Amino acid sequence: MSRKQAFQFLDLPRTMPQRIPVELRTSGDWGELYGKFGKEDAQFQAGRCLDCGNPYCSWKCPVHNAIPQWLQLVQENRIHEAATLCHSTNPLPEVCGRVCPQDRLCEGSCTLEEFGAVTIGAVEKYIVDTALATGWRPDMTAVEPTGKRVAVIGAGPAGLACADQLAHAGIQAVVYDRYEQIGGLLQFGIPSFKLDKAVISRRRNVLEGMGVQFRLGVEIGRDVSVDQLLAEYDAVFVGTGAYRYTDGGLLGQDLKGVLPALPFLVQNSRIVGGSDAHGRPIAGWEDQIALPDLDGKRVVVLGGGDTGMDCVRSAVRLGAAKVTCAYRRDEASMPGSAREVANAREEGVRFLFNRQPLSIEAGADDEVIGVMVVETQLGAPDASGRRNAVPVEGSESLLEADVVIIAFGFSPSTPAWLIERGVEAGHNGRIIAGGQGRLPFQTAHPRLFAGGDAVRGADLVVTAVAEGRDAAASIAQLLSA
DSSP: OOHHHHTGGGTSOOOOOOBOOHHHHTTTOOSOSBOOOOHHHHHHHHTTOOOOSSOHHHHHSTTOOOHHHHHHHHHTTOHHHHHHHHHHHOSOHHHHHHHSOGGGTTGGGOTTTTTOOOOHHHHHHHHHHHHHHTTOOOOOTTOOOOSOEEEEEOOSHHHHHHHHHHHHTTOEEEEEESSSSSOTHHHHTSOTTTSOHHHHHHHHHHHHHTTOEEEETOOBTTTBOHHHHHHHSSEEEEOOOOOEEOOOOOBTTTSBTEEEHHHHHHHHHHHTTOBOTTSOBOOOOSOOOOOOOOTTOEEEEEOOSHHHHHHHHHHHHTTOSEEEEEOSSOGGGOOSOHHHHHHHHHTTOEEEOSEEEEEEEEOGGGBEEEEEEEEEEEEEEOTTSOEEEEEOTTOOEEEEOSEEEEOOOEEOOOOHHHHTTTOOBOTTSOBOOSOTTOOTTBOSSTTEEEOTHHHHOSOOHHHHHHHHHHHHHHHHHHHHO
C-alpha cells in the first residue's frame, strides 16, 4: 500500500446511503430510512478501510465478522465471494446490516472512528442484497447428509441462525413457530422503517433452498408436545426469545391510553404493511390491542432503549402532534443506539433526560392525562455498574400526555413444558444452559439445547444470531459423537 493510499481516508469522507427526507417520514412514510449504496459508493467506503493488523471492528462484532476481508473483496468487485465470506460467520448478514447498532459495535471500534468510521453496516447490506439479487445462494454441494434431524423451536434470529448452521453440517433442521411467518420480532416487533419485511421473506426462501423446513402456526406445548419432538428428532434447540413485559409497577398503568411497547409495535406492524413480499398476510399474535388514534395526540414514551426509539419514531409516523421520550438517566447512559436517537430527534421527538416516572395520572373516564415525573441525579453505580438514578426531592412535575407507551424492556419466561423435562430456569426466567460439564448451550436435558434471548435475556439481534450459530455447533458435536 502506498503512502497516498494509506492516508486516503483523510480525503475520502464517511458517507451513508441517502435517507428518506424528514418531511416524508413525519408525514407517514414507513419505508426503510436508509437507501442502498450503489457499486461506486460501496467501493468508495470499502476503500477507506486501513486493513488494521488487529481489526478491532471484527473483535467488537458479536459474530466476529471478517470485515476487512470482505471490504477488500468489495473493492475488487468480487461480490459473490464477499457474500460467501459474510455468511461464513453470520447466517443473517442482511438483517444485521440493517438493525445492528453499528455505532456501538463494529463502527464504534473502527480505527478511523475519530475521522469518521468506515460505513460497515451499509456495505454489508450492499454485499448481501446485491449478491442475492444476482443469483448467489449458499453453496451446499459439498454438504453430506448425516441422516440426523433436529427440531428448532422459534423462528426468530437465534432459531434461524441455528437452522442455517445445522443445514451446513448436513443435519435436517425443522423449524417450529406459533406464528404464520418466520422472523419473530424481526417480523412483528421491528418497524418496517428499520427492516423491510420483504428481507425476512427472502431469507425464508434462501433457507428453504438449503433444505430447512418450516412448521408454522404450530405451538409447542399446545399442538405438539416436547416429548413428541424428542421422540421424532435427535435433538431440539429452543430459541423462544424474550417476550415477557417488564412491569414498572406504576400507579395508573392500566388507564385508557396506556400501552405496553411490544403489543403496540406488533399490532402496528400488522396494520402497516400487513403482508409479506408475496402478499401473504402477516398473522398470529395473541396479545393484540386496540391501537388508539394517535393523530394530533401528545405521546409520551417511557424508556430509552432501542424499543423506546422504535415506539417514538412509530408515533411520529402515526401522526402524533408531540412525541416525548422520558428517560431516568442522562443521555450518555441510554442503552439505545445513538444513531436511532439522532434519527428520532431529526423527526421531531423531544427527549427529557433525568426524569423518573412516579405515576400515570387519570382524568375523566379513567383516561390518561399525563405522567408524574421527578427529576433525578446520577448516584453511585448499581450491581450492573450503571449509576443509579437518585430522585431530587421537590422536583415533581406533570408531563402532559394523551397516550403513554411503556418501554421498560422484556425478559424471557421458561415454558412449563421445558421445566417438566428437567430443564432448569433461573429466577429471572432465563433457561439455564451450558456449564456444569455440559456442551455450550446444552441444558440439563442432554438432547435439549437453548440460546438467544431465552438464555441471555433481551439483547441484540446479532447476539441471538451468534448464540444460535454456536448452539448448532454444539448440537453437531453431540450428534457426531
